[in-house]
Amino acid sequence: MPELPEVETVVRGLRPKLLGRVIQACVTVSPLMVGKAASDFRLKLGGRSFEQIDRHGKWIFVRLSGDLTLAIHLGMTGNLRVEDAMHGIEPHTHLRLSLESGRQECRFIDPRRFGELVLATSSDMPTRFGPKQLGKDALLITLPELKETLARTKRRVKSVLLDQRALAGIGNIYADEILFHAGIYPGARADRLADEVVEKLARTITRILKRAINAGGSTIRDYVDSDGKRGSYQNQHDVYGRADQPCRRCGQAVELDQKIVTGRSTHFCSGCQTAGGPKRRLNRRSNHRPNGQAATNPRRNDR
DNA sequence: AGTTCGACCTCTTTGC
DNA sequence: TGCAAAGA
DNA sequence: GTCGAAC
Numbered sequence: 033m034p035e036l037p038e039v040e041t042v043v044r045g046l047r048p049k050l051l052g053r054v055i056q057a058c059v060t061v062s063p064l065m066v067g068k069a070a071s072d073f074r075l076k077l078g079g080r081s082f083e084q085i086d087r088h089g090k091w092i093f094v095r096l097s098g099d100l101t102l103a104i105h106l107g108m109t110g111n112l113r114v115e116d117a118m119h120g121i122e123p124h125t126h127l128r129l130s131l132e133s134g135r136q137e138c139r140f141i142d143p144r145r146f147g148e149l150v151l152a153t154s155s156d157m158p159t160r161f162g163p164k165q166l167g168k169d170a171l172l173i174t175l176p177e178l179k180e181t182l183a184r185t186k187r188r189v190k191s192v193l194l195d196q197r198a199l200a201g202i203g204n205i206y207a208d209e210i211l212f213h214a215g216i217y218p219g220a221r222a223d224r225l226a227d228e229v230v231e232k233l234a235r236t237i238t239r240i241l242k243r244a245i246n247a248g249g250s251t252i253r254d255y256v257d258s259d260g261k262r263g264s265y266q267n268q269h270d271v272y273g274r275a276d277q278p279c280r281r282c283g284q285a286v287e288l289d290q291k292i293v294t295g296r297s298t299h300f301c302s303g304c305q306t307a308g309g310p311k312r313r314l315n316r317r318s319n320h321r322p323n324g325q326a327a328t329n330p331r332r333n334d335r
Numbered sequence: 336a337g338t339t340c341g342a343c344c345t346c347t348t349t350g351c
Numbered sequence: 352t353g354c355a356a357a358g359a
Numbered sequence: 360g361t362c363g364a365a366c
Binding site: 064107108109124142143144145146185186187188191253254293294295 | 336337338339340341343344345346347
């Protein structure tokens with residue numbers, strides 16, 4: 033599940049491998065993946081050079097010479113690599129771009145095919161990736177902008193964090209981790225968060241995402257960067273994937289809930305996270321059970 | 336306006 | 352062990 | 360992970 037930190041890690045790995053180099057040809061492109069645009073890929077990619085590689089939210093924008101951008105979304109299982117052309121081709125390789133010498137190629141692999149490959153000219157960009165479709169990048173959004181976005185919706189704060197049109201880059205893992213560190217109950221109404229709580233949230237978004245980038249992202253299952261390396265931020269997760277384990281801050285069992293935001297599993301600590309935001313520096317681990325038996329949590333009702 | 340649910344895919348894990 | 356269903 | 364239809 034590549035989210036902003038994983039995508040940023042991929043982009044940083046790709047830059048030194050691709051910038052300045054030339055695409056010899058588009059060797060393979062799967063119509064399963066791009067439909068009728070397959071002919072565009074075959075015809076338009078060859079001969080162009082890599083000028084710039086950017087990221088906005090979970091999207092990667094590969095800027096090529098001659099006003100063409102290859103936009104890539106990794107979906108759930110998408111994966112980009114630059115490897116030796118002799119290297120065996122894995123199943124589900126949907127795009128192969130041979131690089132100048134022909135010794136290496138850039139490959140896009142995506143078993144579930146939830147990813148996206150899009151070719152766009154600068155005039156296509158605003159309609160496909162404009163502010164209407166993609167919110168500010170989560171690492172660049174300002175406090176006033178975040179306040180504004182949260183204030184004008186009655187939605188649950190977690191669903192706003194997940195909304196790529198509100199703010200781009202956060203997915204299920206980082207939404208849960210961020211809300212834990214900000215001390216906010218995921219089901220809290222966005223427009224009811226006090227100013228100081230929103231300020232704390234803004235700082236937390238930045239802090240957690242940066243920490244995760246420094247760790248090379250989180251590898252829960254499949255994710256690997258462009259060098260095939262796994263991330264390590266999963267070792268620093270406090271709630272995601274820690275259901276029933278004691279909260280590292282208060283000792284109470286981390287909860288897993290499917291109702292707060294439907295379709296997404298939500299991990300949180302009801303001892304540390306409230307609809308009103310952080311309580312204060314808590315009585316540390318007061319409820320902690322060192323022997324592992326989970327503290328019972330009084331199931332809280334949303335309000 | 337906001338939430339729920341199923342769909343889109345394939346591989347892996349789970350459960351009887 | 353094996354296969355279907357659930358999960359990611 | 361993301362979309363759109365239905366409630």
